[in-house]
Structures are given as structure tokens and as C-alpha cells.
Amino acid sequence: MATVTVKINTRSKKARYLLGLIGEIAKIDKGITVISEKSDFMKSLDQSFQELKLAQEGKLQLSSARDIIKEL
Numbered sequence: 001m002a003t004v005t006v007k008i009n010t011r012s013k014k015a016r017y018l019l020g021l022i023g024e025i026a027k028i029d030k031g032i033t034v035i036s037e038k039s040d041f042m043k044s045l046d047q048s049f050q051e052l053k054l055a056q057e058g059k060l061q062l063s064s065a066r067d068i069i070k071e072l
Contacts, residue, residue, distance in 0.1 A: 054060035 055062045
């Protein structure tokens with residue numbers, strides 16, 4: 001079995017349509033796997049936003065920059 005990897009980095013509506021079409025085909029043909037990869041930067045950014053959301057909800061206590069510098 002051959003494996004083909006295609007990475008698409010665009011915001012084009014046509015690319016979104018193509019990815020949606022591939023996703024629909026993957027539901028029918030079990031030989032197709034759609035994998036969504038995020039860069040480390042994007043994962044870190046997502047985590048930062050999640051932590052900020054938790055802090056705003058009062059579920060996470062943040063340290064000030066001054067406190068962090070004092071610890072160093």
C-alpha cells in the first residue's frame with residue numbers, strides 16, 4: 001500500500017472545500033486518513049489562550065512578571 005502525504009497551508013476557500021471533500025471521501029473509503037497537524041507554535045498559542053481563559057474564570061492563579069523575575 002502506498003502512502004501519500006499532502007500538506008496544505010492556505011486560507012483559500014477552495015482549499016477548505018478540497019479538505020472537506022477529502023474528509024467526506026475518508027468516511028466512505030477507510031483507506032484514506034485525514035490528519036490535522038499543528039505546529040508547535042500554534043499548540044503553544046492555543047495552550048496560552050486556554051490558560052488565559054481559565055485565569056479569567058478564576059480557575060487559575062497567574063504570577064506577575066515581577067514575581068517570575070524574582071524567582072530567577
